[in-house]
Amino acid sequence: MNILFVDDDANVLNGLRRILRSRREWRTLFANSGPEALEVLATTPIDVIVTDMRMPGMDGADLLHAVEERYPDVVRIVLSGYVDADRGDQAAQVAHAWLHKPCDPEALEQAIATH
Amino acid sequence: MTTCAPSYEALLAAFPEHLFRLDAQGRMVTLKPADDARTPEPPTTWAPRDVDAVLSADAAALLRHHAAEVLATGAERVTEFEDGATGRDVRFEARLLPDGADAIIVIVRDLSTTLAQDEAQKLEALGRLSAGVAHEINTPIQFVAHNAEFMSTAFAEMRELLICYRRALSSDQPLSWEARNTMLAEAESMHDVDFLLEEVPKAVDETLEGVRRVAVIVRALKVFSHPTAAKVAPSDINECVRNAVIVSASEHKTIADIDMELDDVPLIPCVVGEMMQVFLNLIVNAAHALQDAGCGDEQRGTITLRSRPDGDDVVITVSDDGPGISHADQQRIFEPFFTTKEVGRGTGQGLALSRAMVDKHGGALSVHSSPGAGATFTVRLPIHDAQEDGGSIPQHPTEGRIAS
Secondary structure: EEEEEEOOHHHHHHHHHOOOOOOOOOEEEEOOOOOHHHHHHHOOOOOOEEEEOOOOOOOOHHHHHHHHOOOOEEEEEEOOOOHHHHHHHHHEEEOOEEEEEOOHHHHHHHHHHHH | OOOOOOHHHHHHHOOEEEEEEEEOOEEEEEEEOOOOOOOOOOOOOOOOOEEHHHOOOOHHHHHHHHHHHHHOOOOOOOEEEEEEOOOEEEEHHHHHEEOOOOOOEEEEEEEHHHHHHHHHHHHHHHHHHHHHHHHHHHHHHHHHHHHHHHHHHHHHHHHHHHHHHHHOOOEEEEEEEEHHHHHHHHHHHHHHHHHHHHHHHHHHHHHHHHHHHHHHHHHHHHHOHHHHHOOEEEOHHHHHHHHHHHHHHHHHHHEEEEEEEEEEEEOEEHHHHHHHHHHHHHHHHHHHHHHHHOHHHOOEEEEEEEEEEOOOOOEEEEEEEOOOOOHHHHHOOOOOOOOOOOOOOOOOOOOHHHHHHHOOOEEEEEEOOOOOOOEEEEEEEEOOOOOOOOOOOOOOOOEEEOOO
């Protein structure tokens, strides 16, 4: 299973990469922004996308809308430390699951495994 | 013949307050009952009644005392009183104005609703603040937790590896060098030792960075929990501005660059927690204006914070290079509940509350904007406390003579 993580904070991606290293059955990919995530999606088959909400330029809601439109089979998960009521509603419409930071690895693994 | 003059009844009905006339003998006539049923006087006829029969003994005595003063001096007075006659303690403000030589007009306002509004405004500001702060803390906590868990498994693997090395070197298991090398190379590969050697130091560094990030935010927030934060004390206004920038980072960091040009300024006597709320409001408003103008996508906006001494004042400005504010909106921008933001983004109380807080400090909050050329909000605060002799800024209007 190919999982793409998107966050503008490189430290968050590094933490995820280290913690998920033991899940050998998962191939984890990482992107620092919405446009970078779309570039990865264009070249690599992705099963699950896990994205932050607040990012400069294209935010998580914009990204998930684009993913829903272009790659409807990809499972869409939000992993955010902030709930902006307005943008949150928009993302909630296109997200299959919503996880809050801090999120323990088990909850993340469970969300990914059950969708 | 038609006339534009409103009727006396219509004029009175337009006021929510309770109005009555009180004469020198303590007899009152209700001119206009309050809209709010809690005020201590039900709608009555024009028949005069003794004030002691309407209000509690304490409240009636207080009103009689002030009424006598107003009659003696001819000057207005404002006082506050509590009245339990309605079954619960409710706080009222009474304005007493002379009406001829032997009577006064009293205007009574229910303060509990005003206080409830103040509380609602503070809670809204606090809610917005804590949402932003939660984001700024949750993100580092997320990767600090992941890194700690990683380091825990990494240590377990290094421990396994160490056991392999000890076994390989132990004398009761004599192995050839070749056999030892093969065994240890296998163990190193199984535990991905190259990965661990590279990643563990990075995980440590990033964990420390995350902890530092949380510490910076918590330090900036300390002003709210410090016992002196709610009192007037000489305060470093530049530090207050810097802390407001840190605490509001989630609102502006994806949208704008922050430019700080803070001159050396003297300490300002102020309630530092309140001034921080003022700067937070102004910074968040600037960020929202820039975001609405499309900043954060291709180009970023700039929020400029400046401070400088100016005569007996210190002037702090918060400017953005957004689309500016129309002249019509500038006229109304400090009114409570005036907002151009969509529902859910703000209730239009931030600037009204900010102006009230700055006013309370004897300062002034103003706006300057030319449509198309950004907006600048200016906070002007006096360097010297109006009450140098250790007095504090009143929390609510207190009893006293109205300046004429």
